[in-house]
Amino acid sequence: MSQLPLAELKWTLGFTDPAHVRRQATTVGETGPTRRVWRGDGPRRELPEQLQDLSRLAVESGGGGASTLYQFLVDSHSDGMIVLHRGAVVYEQYLHGLRRQDLHLTASMAKAFIGLLAGILEDQGLFTRDDQVATYVPELTGTAFGDATIRHLLDMTTQVAYGGRKFHREVEAHRWWAVVAPGMRPDGYDGPTTLLDRLKTARATGPYGEVFHYENGSCEAMGALISRVTGATVSDLMSELIWSKIGADEDARYILDTAGVETACGGYAATLRDIAKVGEMLRCGGALGDRQIVPESVVRAISTVPDGATAQVRLPRASANSPATMSYRDYWWILNDPFDSFMASGIHGQRLFVSRELDLVVAHFGSQIISPCVATPPFPAVFTRLGTQLSMAVV
Numbered sequence: 001m002s003q004l005p006l007a008e009l010k011w012t013l014g015f016t017d018p019a020h021v022r023r024q025a026t027t028v029g030e031t032g033p034t035r036r037v038w039r040g041d042g043p044r045r046e047l048p049e050q051l052q053d054l055s056r057l058a059v060e061s062g063g064g065g066a067s068t069l070y071q072f073l074v075d076s077h078s079d080g081m082i083v084l085h086r087g088a089v090v091y092e093q094y095l096h097g098l099r100r101q102d103l104h105l106t107a108s109m110a111k112a113f114i115g116l117l118a119g120i121l122e123d124q125g126l127f128t129r130d131d132q133v134a135t136y137v138p139e140l141t142g143t144a145f146g147d148a149t150i151r152h153l154l155d156m157t158t159q160v161a162y163g164g165r166k167f168h169r170e171v172e173a174h175r176w177w178a179v180v181a182p183g184m185r186p187d188g189y190d191g192p193t194t195l196l197d198r199l200k201t202a203r204a205t206g207p208y209g210e211v212f213h214y215e216n217g218s219c220e221a222m223g224a225l226i227s228r229v230t231g232a233t234v235s236d237l238m239s240e241l242i243w244s245k246i247g248a249d250e251d252a253r254y255i256l257d258t259a260g261v262e263t264a265c266g267g268y269a270a271t272l273r274d275i276a277k278v279g280e281m282l283r284c285g286g287a288l289g290d291r292q293i294v295p296e297s298v299v300r301a302i303s304t305v306p307d308g309a310t311a312q313v314r315l316p317r318a319s320a321n322s323p324a325t326m327s328y329r330d331y332w333w334i335l336n337d338p339f340d341s342f343m344a345s346g347i348h349g350q351r352l353f354v355s356r357e358l359d360l361v362v363a364h365f366g367s368q369i370i371s372p373c374v375a376t377p378p379f380p381a382v383f384t385r386l387g388t389q390l391s392m393a394v395v
Helices: 006-012 019-027 067-074 109-123 151-153 169-178 194-199 218-231 234-241 274-281 296-302 380-395
Strands: 032-038 058-061 065-068 078-085 087-094 160-163 202-204 250-253 268-270 327-329 332-334 343-347 352-356 360-366
Touching: 006 360, 019 078, 032 234, 058 067, 058 274, 065 067, 067 078, 067 087, 067 380, 078 274, 078 380, 087 274, 087 380, 109 151, 109 218, 109 234, 109 268, 109 296, 109 343, 109 352, 151 327, 160 218, 169 194, 194 202, 194 234, 194 380, 218 234, 234 250, 268 274, 274 352, 274 360, 352 380, 360 380
Parallel strands: none
Antiparallel strands: 032 250, 058 065, 078 087, 078 360, 160 202, 250 268, 327 332, 332 343, 343 352, 352 360
16 A cells, blocks of 8 residues: 555545445445346245254364354354255354345455356357457447457456556555445545446556456446347346346345446345355256256356466455465356365455355355455355365265
8 A cells, every 4th residue: 555646545445344344235225326136027936944053063264273153254244144055055144134135235246147147148149259349339449448358358357557547456446436436436536427437448558368357347348248239237137137037035236327337346236045046056057947047058167267367366355475276257266176166256255155066055245354454254165164064964
């Protein structure tokens, strides 16, 4: 932070108080404009239950320490977690007043859903990955995103800076919120007021396809593209292609910018159980029963290590000195573990973890503190511990 110009420091404040994060994450629809993602008129899919007392299961707490599962949830400022094993709910825990019918912001987990929509539309022949983005969103011609291909957006291999500034991830994340939420703009703000206007300020700072560069703009550009290709809003696409087909309990919602455009990269809110239903569908190869929802080829792609710049990457807040043990494709994280695991991940502890080898799905909501002084909880290790324990119990 000390290397930032003084005027930029105002963009690094906030989001370190779990109570504040929780309030923002659980009041979507009350504090700003949103659009409904209709669950459809079909029946709700009841998840079978085979509940087990896992609260006292020994798990890793981070830093080499040990804890119980329940204490881990408390210490990591979790708001809720549901665990499915072989399709049945084996553990479900809510904290801090969250209820099973409540929507919770999924943050960057939402990117993974855009990846699924893109995969479905590509399978339908509406575009190819080598198409240039400006072909479909001409307003982005001459920008970092317009000159990129769809593949570059989905892999996040666009090197970009906004508004003539040197790119700083924390600063740009807060500037993104200033576009979406007028109430979060500092005094004197004179920047873009819509997502598309912000994308127009993006300029490439390096060649495409060579470096993994995690940030929000690639997904926002992808959201604009799939909307243009289909003539539908992202909310309606999500409803038609996925949400109305999983037997969702509740409608979901997308946060909108001031132009009424969905915040594709992080503005999706849903219930914990419905997120788990998406995970179960993916665990089953994109199908629920005899109904194929996401093409099996898409599921295979988001769980298979790709070639190129995204074959070895690390999570956004991981230390630059930490090993790059993950892979990335279509906004999904591939864990490269022995359990065929892949994950959608969002800030403050939003996770959807799928392991076909362990027959496991875990959906987790949180309000985790974000600070250089606070280590990220070891969510994948805890989820894997759950899966191995459950698999041993049924052998």
